[in-house]
Amino acid sequence: MSAWHIVIKSLPSLLAAMLKYTIPITLVSFALGLILAVLVALVRISTAKNWGIRVLKGLAWFYVWIFRGTPLLVQLFIVFFGLPYLKMNGHPLIELNAWTAGILTFSLNTGAYASETIRAAIASIPQAQWEAAYALGMSKPLMLRRIILPQATRIALPPLSNSFISLIKDTSLASGITIIEMFQVSQQFAALYYNPLVSYSLVAVLYLALTTLLSGLQTWLERRTSRYVQIGQQY
């Protein structure tokens, strides 16, 4: 069977897997991860001294430490294969289906990295901006929402785009926990047609297409969020 033939035969299933698993897992996990990341970042930059915040800070540190410090594949295996062995009175406490385990792990992993990105972006906003907002009588939540986070977004955008692109590629690891995502489908075709080079190259091209699209989106977003800076530079 010619390489071209293999491509024609396997492309529909690969695209279906992309639409059904790769893209949704990426989008949902990134959205959840981002929400988590903002919350963790806010906890970590908080200057409050009360016990509640101290405990939260400890938890946030622990969470980032674990999820940045261990391989994503290991995390997936623990959540999907490992957690059901956590038993009480002989009954599993937590049993997650592959989809839930995947989303949960990808979200937590992305959130750990993105929280550091967002924390650094917030910290890079000059103290003078906080003071100007305080002096106008703004409360801290209002200031974060209206003044600090919009500026931090511009700074966080390139590293967050990196995380997003990594996540798309990392969803291929979901094949390890029985999810029939795009890479898993390509493995099946590699076995079916005895041509791993063509099958795996084809799936690589599909990942590349997705990440290229995203790079374009990143460029567009960066231009949009940097308008107020670039105008100044032209001027």
Place this chain on the structure above:
Amino acid sequence: MLRIENLNKDFGNGHGLKNVSVAFPEHSTTVIVGPSGSGKTTLLRHLDFLETADSGRYRFGDQDLDLAKPVSRQQVLAARRKLGIVFQSYNLFPHLSVLANVIEAPVHVLGQDKAQATAKASELLAQVGLADKAQAFPAQLSGGQQQRVAIARMIAMQPQYMLFDEPTSALDPELEVEVLKVIQKLAAAKNSLVIVTHNMAFAQGVADKIVFVEDGEVAYDGDPDQFFNHPNDRIAKFLAAGTFQADK
């Protein structure tokens, strides 16, 4: 009336304030002068709770606060909403247009109607000579223009007192004049102003009261005429430095 009494602040580096008591009369202009590092700016920043005092008393309208104890967030907000401040480095919000900078706090802090706030902001921008820059971003403006936007942004909150922290120190002489003219108008209209400045000619022209700060202490507090025309030796030396001319 806004006043602080027996204010102490130790930064642990030799700078700070020692037992400072100053009253800032309403509808008049108080100018704080003194050598760099003397504590002028620190004094001004304490008025707006941008610094935390070690001890002292803060009295402003119905607020009477013991600064040795932690001041609640509500008290700080209540004080800040009666005060406006213009910073040396303008501190405009770079991601917002000039107009958006001015209406940001009126709309989101005071809850004013956006159309109404916009109308008021346009009026204020016209007053500071920037009606045509409403849609520009801060990065497109000169320093003098940015500082005038900052003044409009402050006035839009209708503060009882307007604080100026070396508002023209970052500007060249021409741009400085643009800003000083605006401040002068505010003083002439009998607003309550507190100005920290190194510009002695401006201080003399605009002050109803002079506060001279040195080494964290108030070394003079009173009449500008006495300060400029009949100074003691120390003040005379300080003022003379301002009239230094290089010999050929």
